[in-house]
Amino acid sequence: MSESFSSRVYDVVRRIPMGKVATYGQVAALAGNPRNARIVGYALHSNPEPGVIPCHRVVFRDGSLAPGFAFGGPERQRALLEDEGVSFIPPAKSHTNAGEEGWLVDLQRCQWQE
DNA sequence: TCGCTGACCATAC
C-alpha cells in the first residue's frame, strides 16, 4: 500500500459517524493492525488535519478518554461527544469524590459498530 | 543508518 499506516488511521477515524465512538484497538484493527493501537494514538497525536479528524471520538478500551493530553481538556472532549449524542457514565458511586474526570463513554451504546 | 520512545492492549503473578 502506498499510504502509510497513519494515513489509514486518519481515514478510519474520519469514518466514525456522529454520536459514535471507536476504541484505539478497533481503529487499529480497521487500519489493518490490531496490535498497532499505540501507533493509532501516535498518529492521532500528529493530527495533521485538526478539525477534520475527530480524535475526540477515539477512546480507550475502557471507554475512558485520554489522560491530560487532549486537544483542549478532557471536559472539552466530553462536551463534544455529549453534544453529538454520546452517552456518558459517571464512574463515581462508591466514592463521594465528585471528580469531573473519569467520565466513561457508554461503549455498549455508542461504540462504533461496522 | 541505528536506536529509542510512544493517545495501547493483553496476559501473568
Place this chain on the structure above:
DNA sequence: GGTATGGCCAGCG
C-alpha cells in the same frame, strides 16, 4: 481482584 510487565509497529532524533 489489582498491579506490573511484555510485546507489537511506526515515526522521529
